[in-house]
Amino acid sequence: MLNSYPQLLVIYNELEIAHNQQEQQECLHSVMQSELSDVRVLNKQGDYLNLQGTACPELNGEQLAQLVTAYLLNEGQCCLGKIKTLSTAQAFDLLGL
Numbered sequence: 001m002l003n004s005y006p007q008l009l010v011i012y013n014e015l016e017i018a019h020n021q022q023e024q025q026e027c028l029h030s031v032m033q034s035e036l037s038d039v040r041v042l043n044k045q046g047d048y049l050n051l052q053g054t055a056c057p058e059l060n061g062e063q064l065a066q067l068v069t070a071y072l073l074n075e076g077q078c079c080l081g082k083i084k085t086l087s088t089a090q091a092f093d094l095l096g097l
Contacts, residue, residue, distance in 0.1 A: 002041060002053040006097045008067075010040040010059070015071040017095065044097070046088040061085035068094055 009016040009027050012035075018024035028051075031039060040056055041049045048058045059067070065086040072080055072094065086094065 002043075002049050002051070004043040004045065004047075006044065006092070008042040008091065008095075010042070010067065013067075015067040017071075017097065042088065042091075044088070044092055061087060064088070064091050071095070 003021070005018060005020055005024075007018045007024060009018055009024065011027060011031055016027040018027055028036065028039065036051055039051050040059070041051065042059075042064075043049075048056050050056045062085050065083050068086055068091045069080040069083050083094075
């Protein structure tokens with residue numbers, strides 16, 4: 001379900017959020033063509049897909065927690081040190097999605 005929004009995009013080992021297709025394209029604008037195959041998309045249903053809509057390797061709970069906390073820290077949130085692992089639902093909840 002690649003067209004299911006909101007989405008978490010893992011680009012260059014950083015997290016981006018897309019609420020619609022236009023935002024997804026904006027997130028991908030600076031990605032080199034040769035690296036588009038490395039982008040992972042996570043939707044609220046917990047599906048990890050590449051940009052072609054094919055299932056790809058999932059992040060474990062610790063990897064997802066690291067990406068989400070780094071994103072929130074960049075947004076000015078604090079007190080995130082105790083977050084060590086997250087499920088898909090918890091990640092979307094923490095991000096207010």
